[in-house]
Amino acid sequence: MSAVPVIALLVLDGVPAHQLTTPGLVLDAVARSAPGAAYELRVCAVPRTVTTARPAPLTVTADRGLDGLDGAGAVLVAGHDGFRAEPPPGVADALRAAVDRGSRVLAVGTGAFTLAAAGVLDGRRATTEWSHVPELAARHPRVAVDPAGTLVVDGPFRTSAGFLGGLDLWLRLVAEDHGDEVAAATARQLVLPVYDDAGAARAELARALAESGGLEPTVRWLEASADRPLTLADIAAHARLSPRTLDRRFRAHTGLSPLKYLLRVRLDRARHLLEHDDATIEQIAARVGFGSSAGFRRHFRDATGRTPRDYRAAARRDSD
Known part of the structure; x- marks a missing residue:
C-alpha cells in the first residue's frame, strides 16, 4: 500500500456531479491546511465510463475499475440514480472484501442503498437522503435506518444524508485521520458559509x-x-x-x-x-x-x- 492514505471513491452511473467535485475541493483544502496530511484519491467506476445525473449530464471516464478499491484505507460509495437496482456485477463482492480487509466503508446519500444491497449494513445503523429514508427502511429491514441522523457512524461504516455533496462525511474522514483542528482548518479553507x-x-x-x-x-x-x-x-x-x-x-x-x-x-x-x-x-x-x-x-x-x-x-x- 502507498505510504499516503488511499481513499477509493466508487461512482456509478447517474452520480450527482457535485459528489465528484466535493472530494477534490476537500482534499485540496486538506493539503493547504496541513501539508503533511495528503491523500491519494482513486476515482473508480463500474463501468469505467459513467454519466452524471441531470440536469446537466456529463460523461466521465475513471482511471480505475473495482481494482482501485484494493489497498484503500477508506472506500466511499457516491449516490447515484440507479440505487434501486442491484449493484453492477462485482460491486457487492468488492465492498464485502473491503470490509473484510478492515477498510472504513462510507456512503453519501443514496450510496447507502448500494451498501445495504451488498449486505454489509445488516444489523447496523445507517442513514441516507431524507426523502429516501422510508424506502431504505422498507427495502432493507435488517438495516437500522436513522431518519434523524445527518451523519451516522457504526463500526467501520459512515453514512451521510449527503448535504453539500457529502461534505460532512469527507470532513469526518479528515477529523478521524488528522484531528479536529485540521478538519476545522480544512472547512475554513473551503470558503463555504456554515450550512446548518x-x-x-x-x-x-x-x-x-x-x-x-x-x-x-x-x-x-x-x-x-x-x-x-x-x-x-x-x-x-x-x-x-x-x-x-x-x-x-x-x-x-x-x-x-x-x-x-x-x-x-x-x-x-x-x-x-x-x-x-x-x-x-x-x-x-x-x-x-x-x-x-x-x-x-x-x-x-x-x-x-x-x-x-x-x-x-x-x-x-x-x-x-
Whole structure:
C-alpha cells in the first residue's frame, strides 16, 4: 500500500456531479491546511465510463475499475440514480472484501442503498437522503435506518444524508485521520458559509407536515414544548388523533415518527447552544428537554458522531 492514505471513491452511473467535485475541493483544502496530511484519491467506476445525473449530464471516464478499491484505507460509495437496482456485477463482492480487509466503508446519500444491497449494513445503523429514508427502511429491514441522523457512524461504516455533496462525511474522514483542528482548518479553507444542515432538514420536514393537512398547529406546539417530557400520547392528544393515526401521518409525510421529529428539534437546539452559549452540558441537556445528561450525550453522539464537548470545542475553534 502507498505510504499516503488511499481513499477509493466508487461512482456509478447517474452520480450527482457535485459528489465528484466535493472530494477534490476537500482534499485540496486538506493539503493547504496541513501539508503533511495528503491523500491519494482513486476515482473508480463500474463501468469505467459513467454519466452524471441531470440536469446537466456529463460523461466521465475513471482511471480505475473495482481494482482501485484494493489497498484503500477508506472506500466511499457516491449516490447515484440507479440505487434501486442491484449493484453492477462485482460491486457487492468488492465492498464485502473491503470490509473484510478492515477498510472504513462510507456512503453519501443514496450510496447507502448500494451498501445495504451488498449486505454489509445488516444489523447496523445507517442513514441516507431524507426523502429516501422510508424506502431504505422498507427495502432493507435488517438495516437500522436513522431518519434523524445527518451523519451516522457504526463500526467501520459512515453514512451521510449527503448535504453539500457529502461534505460532512469527507470532513469526518479528515477529523478521524488528522484531528479536529485540521478538519476545522480544512472547512475554513473551503470558503463555504456554515450550512446548518440539520436545521434546514427540519424546516423541510415542518413544511411537509404543514402541507399534510391539520398537523401544523401540533407541529408548532410540539416545537414550543420540546423542553417538556412529552410522550406520543401527549402529542396525539393535542392533534386529537389516536397515537397510531398520528404516527402513520407523520411517517407518511416525513419518514419520521413524532418522537423522532421531537428528538431532531431537541438536537438542533442543543447544537445551537453548544455553539453560542457557555452553559454546561448538563444545563443544555435540561434546557432542550432531555431527561438526563447521559441520554443527551448518547443521542447527540449517535446523530453527529461526536460528543457534545468535542462538538463545542470544534465549533469554537472554527469560529475563531
